[in-house]
Amino acid sequence: MKKIFKVCMCGLIAAALISGCSKKDVKETTGAEAEATESSAQETVAVKDLTDIDNGKVTLGKYKGIEVTKEKVEVTDEEIKQAIDSDLSANTKKVDVDRAVQDGDVVNIDYVGTKDGVAFEGGTAKGTDLTIGSNQFIDGFEDGLIGAKKGDKVSLNLTFPEQYQNADLAGKPVVFEVTVNAVQEKQIPELNDAFVQENTSFKTVDEYKEDKKQTLLASKNEQAEQKVKNDIYTAIADASKVEPNQEAIDANFDNMIAKYTNQAATYGMDFATFVGAFTGMKEEDFKAAAKAQAEEAVKQRLVVYAIAEKENITVSDDDRKKVAEDLGYESAEKLLETESKFDVDDYIINNKVMDFLTANAVIK
Structure with missing residues (x-):
């Protein structure tokens, strides 16, 4: 299946690309808060200008x-x-109660974790809020x-998981002394x-529900x-003969990796750690997917630019x-200080060609 025809500039909407990925759930495996896996900031990787690269050949079919x-x-x-329930949940309030802790409650705690009677690093904290059942x-x-x-x-007499990242604690018995400050x-x-x-901004439940309905309709219509x-x-690509240039594929792949590497650096992370944290993928799997995406990007560019040339x-x-x-x-000018002219123009030409194709399609 062809990828969805929606051109995204990594630099312009990097946040959208990241949040659109399947982010891994990180389970806290210490008694302390999550430990971010960070490395020192990496060197910025240069992104190639693809303006003059030979993308290959294309013979257009019907478009x-x-x-x-x-x-x-x-x-x-x-x-x-469901949409309203989400809003209600987002406005959940935490109220102090004088009763025993139940699943779903938020407790404020102090704790000290020890192994063989000695406090271990990362196992002590004060005034920490913890939701029971969150598996933190x-x-x-x-x-x-x-x-x-x-x-x-x-x-609490507990044991760290066998596969815990800190070898000194992996599989080891520990004791946490916990003080409950509030429930x-x-x-x-x-x-x-x-x-x-x-x-x-509404006055009645009915007005609010109608707005939710219209918002959902707009979203679904955009998806449709x-x-x-x-x-x-997809129909145009299938009817065309597209022969992408391997050099162009490699250049697009290199740029994807460079942009993600630079994005990782802004978080103080290396490439593999960044990819794992934000996509849940191993580095080799991510690169394989990026290679396929790079090839599809070149094919798409060949088709789109050929149509743009024909239709001026x-x-x-x-x-x-x-x-x-x-x-x-x-x-x-400010945009072009941040993003390359090629990326900006590539984004624009894709959207203009797609608008042209849609206007000249028969939509039932």
Whole structure:
């Protein structure tokens, strides 16, 4: 299957690329807070200018009058409820309670972790908030606090996982002395006019629900339109003979890796650690996927640029200005100080060609 026809500049929407990935859940395997795996900041890697690179050859097939079907868009009552429930959960309040700790409660604790009677690094903290059941700490820590009350001191005899990253603690028995400072219950607000007026710009629940419905419809419609564009491009690519140049594929791949490496450096992380943390992929798997994406990018560029040439579709200063405004830059000049002219123009030409193809398609 061809990838979705949606051109993204790594530099311009790096945050979107990262958040769009399947981020790994990081389980805290110490009694302390999560330890970020960081290395010293890496050297910045140069990104190649792809302006003059030979992408290869393409013989276009039919690209006008492509017949596609747009999916029917609708929103169910359950989807509206889920969206509202999400808002209610986001406004959850923590209320102090005078009772024993239960699953789901938030406890404020002090703790000291020892191995063979000696406190170990990273195992001591004061005033830490912990949600019971969040699996932030090693197995047995959170369950061991259930039933305790404010002011109680609890001794937890636990064992670190065999595969724990710190060899000095992996598989070793430890003791945590925990003091419960406070117990809080999470209270999800009730959906009523008072909640709506306090947390939204609406006055009634009905107005709020209607807005949720329209927001969901707009989102689904955007997805449906994107699928239409993807289907149009897929049909054109399948009808064309595309011969990508390996040099161009390698250059695109190198740029992808360079951009992710530079992004990792801003977090003080090396490439492999960054990729693992933000995508959940091993370095070799990520690079294999990036190589395939680089090849698809070159093929797509061949098709798109060939159509642009045939239809005299070009990039103007006004186009760059519009992109700069959309992305929050003061001017096109400021945009080009951050992003390469090639990336900006590539983004624009892809979108303009896709708009042309959509306007000349037969959408049922």
